[in-house]
Amino acid sequence: MLAISDKRLTERAYEMADEARHKFPCPTAPNAAQELDKIVADHPWIAHAFIFDKPTGTIVRSQGSKMSDPESRAEGVKLQNEVQLWFSIEAESLLEKVRKMQHKGDKPYFAFSYPASKGDKHPAYQNVLIFPIDAAAKDRITLGGICFDSGYLQHEFFPGALNSIMADTEADASRDSSHPKIGMMLHQYRDYEPMAASLGWDGGEPEVERKMEGAFPDLVMAIKYQGTTIQAITQRFLRTSYITLGCISLLLISGLYFTYRSVNKAMELAKLKSDIVSNVSHELRTPLSLIRLYAETLELGRIPDDAKQLEYYRIIRKESERLTALINNILDFSRIEAGKKEYEFRDTDLSSLVRSTLDAYRYQIEQNGFTYEEYITDELPPVRIDREAMARSLLNLVNNAIKYSNQDKYLAVSLYRSNGSVKLDVVDHGIGIPRAEQHKIFDKFYRVCDPLCHENKGSGLGLSLVQHIVQAHGGEVSVESTPGKGSKFSITLPLHAAIKSAEGSKPANQEVHTVGA
Ligand code: ADP
Numbered sequence: 406m407l408a409i410s411d412k413r414l415t416e417r418a419y420e421m422a423d424e425a426r427h428k429f430p431c432p433t434a435p436n437a438a439q440e441l442d443k444i445v446a447d448h449p450w451i452a453h454a455f456i457f458d459k460p461t462g463t464i465v466r467s468q469g470s471k472m473s474d475p476e477s478r479a480e481g482v483k484l485q486n487e488v489q490l491w492f493s494i495e496a497e498s499l500l501e502k503v504r505k506m507q508h509k510g511d512k513p514y515f516a517f518s519y520p521a522s523k524g525d526k527h528p529a530y531q532n533v534l535i536f537p538i539d540a541a542a543k544d545r546i547t548l549g550g551i552c553f554d555s556g557y558l559q560h561e562f563f564p565g566a567l568n569s570i571m572a573d574t575e576a577d578a579s580r581d582s583s584h585p586k587i588g589m590m591l592h593q594y595r596d597y598e599p600m601a602a603s604l605g606w607d608g609g610e611p612e613v614e615r616k617m618e619g620a621f622p623d624l625v626m627a628i629k630y631q632g633t634t635i636q637a638i639t640q641r642f643l644r645t646s647y648i649t650l651g652c653i654s655l656l657l658i659s660g661l662y663f664t665y666r667s668v669n670k671a672m673e674l675a676k677l678k679s680d681i682v683s684n685v686s687h688e689l690r691t692p693l694s695l696i697r698l699y700a701e702t703l704e705l706g707r708i709p710d711d712a713k714q715l716e717y718y719r720i721i722r723k724e725s726e727r728l729t730a731l732i733n734n735i736l737d738f739s740r741i742e743a744g745k746k747e748y749e750f751r752d753t754d755l756s757s758l759v760r761s762t763l764d765a766y767r768y769q770i771e772q773n774g775f776t777y778e779e780y781i782t783d784e785l786p787p788v789r790i791d792r793e794a795m796a797r798s799l800l801n802l803v804n805n806a807i808k809y810s811n812q813d814k815y816l817a818v819s820l821y822r823s824n825g826s827v828k829l830d831v832v833d834h835g836i837g838i839p840r841a842e843q844h845k846i847f848d849k850f851y852r853v854c855d856p857l858c859h860e861n862k863g864s865g866l867g868l869s870l871v872q873h874i875v876q877a878h879g880g881e882v883s884v885e886s887t888p889g890k891g892s893k894f895s896i897t898l899p900l901h902a903a904i905k906s907a908e909g910s911k912p913a914n915q916e917v918h919t920v921g922a
Contacts, residue, residue: 527596612635730801790898832892
C-alpha cells in the first residue's frame, strides 16, 4: 500500500510539473528570464524555477510574493549557487539520464531534496525536479528545474493526496466491516515529527514505514491502524484461529468418539443377537428332544415297569415345565420391551405362594441332588403383588441356583419380615459371580463369560425380568456373591401398602398396572 501511495503522489507531482515543463523557454531566448517569471507566477506551488545552461550559466527565478521574505530570497540565492556548482559537473550525466527516461516513454524527471539548513530542529522539506527542456537545442547541455513550495507541499499537496488515498482505501475497507481503519503520515528522513498526515492519523508509533522513491526523495511514508496495532490484530487473529481450531478438533474427536461408540454398540448388538438365537434355540431344543425321546419310548410300549413309566411321565412334565418357563420369560420380556406388560396386584398371602411354588419344584431340586432348606415365616400380613409374576421371579432365582452350582449342591429359600419390608432370599453354594460382574447381571441378555456359564446355556433374560418385576412392585433385588463359594439373591418388597390394605375393612381388591421396560 505504501509503494502504491508513493507512486500516486509521484504521478500527481509529475502531472503538475508537466504543465510547467512544457512552457520552459530556450535558454538562449532573449526573454528567457521573463518567461520563467511568468511560469512561476502562473503556478503558485512553484517556489523557484531555474534553467541551467552550460555555456551561459544559471537563471533562477523565485515566486514574486515570497521575494519580500528574506529567508525565501536567501533560499533562491543558495539554490542558484548550488545548481551552478553541482550542475557544471553533473549536468551532462543528469541530462543523459532524463533523456533516456523520455526516450523510454517515462516521465523525464530526476528528483532530489536539498540539504536542510543546519541548526533547525524541524527544517522545511525542500525538493527539486529537474528535466530536459523541450525548446532547447538537442546538442546543448541544458536542464530545467522547479522547486516545490515547501509550505504548499506540507499544508495542501500532501494532506490532500493522503486523504484521497485514504478515502479510496476506506471505501474498500467498508465492504469488510471487520477491517480496521488506517491512518497515514509523512515525515522527513531522520526527523520523526509528522510533516503531513491523513485525517485518520491518531498519533503514536507507525506500524510500517517506507522511504519514498519517486518525486519526493528523503521523505518517509508511515502507516498505522486506528485504535489498534498489527500486533493486537495478529494476536486476535491467532486467538480466533486457535479457538476455531480447538472447536473443529473437539468436533472431530467427539465425532470419532461417537462413531466408535455406535460401531461398538452395533457390533455388541449383533453379537448379542446371535448369542440369543443360539442360546434360546439350545434352551428350547434340550427339553423338546427329551420330551420326544421319552414320549416315543413310552409310545412303543417297551417299558413294562410302572415305576419306570411314571418316572418318564415326570420327566416329560418337568421338561415341558422348563419349556413353559423359558417361553414365559421370552414372552414377558417382549411385553416389557413393547411397554405392554400388565401386572395384576392383589393382596396375597406371600408365605403360601412361596411354599406352593417351591412344592412344585421340590422334586426337581431333590432329584438334582440338592440339599434343600426352607425358612418361611407365617407372620406376614397380606402383600399386594402379582402372584404369577412373583412366582416367576422366585423360579428364575431357584433355577439359576440349580444351574450355576457344581459339587456343593445347596439351596436355601427364606422369607421373613425385615424393617417394614418383606425379604425373599435364595442362597446357593454354587460358582458365584465376580464382583465386577455383579451389577451387570441384571442387564438384559448379559451373561457372565466364565467357561462354566458357557456350559450352562441361557438367554440372559431371567435376572433382568426379575428386576423389572420387583421394581414394578416398588421393591428391589440385590446380590451378594463370592466366586467359588456361592450367591445370595434377595428380593425386598415394601410392606407399608400391604399393611394399610390389611388393616382396612375391605376384602382383597384388585388393580391392574401396565409397566413398561
Ligand atoms: P441366564 O441364566 O439365562 O444366563 P440370567 O439373567 O438368569 O440369565 O442370569 C444372568 C447371568 O448371571 C448368568 O448367565 C450367570 O452368569 C449369572 N448368574 C445368575 N444367577 C447365578 C447364580 N445363582 N450363581 C452364579 N451365577 C449366576
